[in-house]
Amino acid sequence: MSSIKIKLKDKDVEQIKEICGSFNNQAGELINVLHKVQGVFGYLPAEVQEVVASELNVSVAKVYGVVTFYSFFTMIPKGRNPVSICTGTACYVRGAEKVLEEFKKELGIGVGQSTPDGKFSLTCLRCVGACGLAPVVMVGEKTYGRVSPDGVKDILKEYED
């Protein structure tokens, strides 16, 4: 798994320590701690994992093992405009796969990745409860319905600076 090198600020470290402390620095709470920390930072870079490991007194390898085991955890920061394509049953049969391919092509990234400029990231999700609008795409909080591969460019255009 690739990782992005960052330098944590003192207040970031303090915040991680606080979260660990709220779980009494219990090694058994590793997953819960990581969940909270990812909630704060949006992702779990190596440097963050190192602080968590030292606070909970477990090895960094073990923390990394947990982070890579659960697909919920990510070491890649989300883009400023996270694109999520619903690949639930209804969206899938209405062509979500083709829409996804178009997003991959346009953004030049795969699922779970972010564009180098940090503007977009791409993920898949299952059912947002708008099956009547299938296939559905979300960018941030905004929902797009009946998306066709041809419409992908237009959606992305909305997020030009």
Add this chain to the structure above:
Amino acid sequence: MDMIKLIIDKKPVEVEKGTTILQAADKIGIKIPTLCYLNLGGFNIENKPGGCRVCVVEVEGRRNLAPACATDCTEGMVVNTHSIRVLNARKTVVQLILSDHPFDCLVCAKSGNCELQDLAHKLGIREIPFQGEQSTYRKDTSPSIIRDVDKCIMCRRCEVMCNEVQTVGVLSAINRGFQAVVAPAFEMNLDHSVCTYCGQCVNVCPTGALTEVDHTNQLINDLADPEKVVIVQTAPAVRAALGEEFGMKPGTLVTGKMASALRELGFDYIFDTDFAADLTIMEEGTELLDRLTTYLNGDKTVKLPILTSCCPAWVKFFEHQFPEMKEIPSTARSPQQMFGAIAKTYFAQKINVDRKKLVVVSIMPCVAKKYECSRDEFKVDGNPDVDYSVSTRELASLIKRANIDFMALPDSGFDSPMGESSGAAVIFGTTGGVIEAAVRTAYELHTGKPLPKLDFEELRGLEGMRSATIDFDGLPINIGIAHGLGNARKLLNEIKEGKSHFHAIEIMACPGGCIGGGGQPYIHGDTSILQARQKAIYNEDAGKTLRKSHENPDIIRLYEEFLGKPLSHKSHELLHTHYFDRKKEVFID
């Protein structure tokens, strides 16, 4: 104690509650095949993830087969360990493992010692009906250990050794499903990690996924080079284990045969690391007395306890994990490095050969020694004091390759002037030995009186942590011993918290000390072999007339002719070292 009666393979057996089917079967002599399971009896080390499913057995009334290693016995249980269903299931399990395993047994470093290979043979597997994708992962080579994860079967034994026993925490299972591998954090290479190279992971790996870096081909080339003078030194624990590789009973001492074999292989000088162990005692023992007397004279800035520094894995461990305490261990180099430094100065002058033409090779029970001799501070203008180190296993392989009939070899001795050694040096090979050797010398130097008794039974044994108080003629000296880095960590934490009452502590990274080193013949879980090796080492000591380091005539001469006295300027330059804070050295690729 609640007892349970059950029947295994039509034989009745009674066991305590909490006993597994595997243990119960073993009790009546039924060996159920295992693969991921590992139990190092006596060291409190057990790995039973129940992951491989090789040990499945049929339990009457139970729908599915039960893993014997992870299923507790229950009252009235009826177990069949070799029904057709069981045999077929085991076969399928191993065939499935093999379907994602490289077929390079013929050239694999572990061939002949591989538990997977043995199992495939034992279960009569002649074909692998499952074809499919094979997982591939990059090979990771460090100065001591090679990780070839393609051969990993995810038994997790290495994880138990690295995390629970050694508390080093380098290896962990990462990713999931087909992508899962055992790797360091962030999949960094071993040489970027906090790995100590103790090699305990190598010792327990059932396959060739973890092996030592092989230096035998380089050695053969150097031996064949007429321009080079090749010197060998052999560590004390090697002679107590090498014979096992040739079918000898564990605990057979082969000191004389080993020297003859080295001569047959064509080394120019056959020397002994034990000589340097005596030298270590002179330096380390004097340092201990020095620190102790200064402390007792009221100077409380002196750092006590003093910790031994012979073990390179232990040194790397504290450099990473306890760098703030790096002033506490003795500054004395390990015997391997003392030997190299003296060989390439004192001895080089004696035979009038330039150090660049000298090749100093060490035979070690260890894989961390490979890393140690590559450390920059042990080089002069880029030329290492010890050129490279080969393990006990590699030496055995060389002897076999050279077609030497080891069993038929006569005994012979070491060459002079770096071959003479005391019994005190021999016991360096086991946990407790270094400190006993140091006590023998420090006592006599301190009191000026001969020791009434040389055997310090209170320092011996295989318990992970031991302590004793030795009476230095009215001065009580508290001694601590730890082997296995997890135990070392406990003692270090005590020191850190100011709770330690010890004056001197011996630490060895491997359980058992060097007899259980990462480069020794594989014991395949049989810890009685370590006991036998330990016994052999104490026997060799007891059989020697020379049993104290400071009475070794070659050591006395070395000081007279070359070094002056222990802790002299020259000694400091050649025989002592300094340690590094490696906390920040770990980096992500």
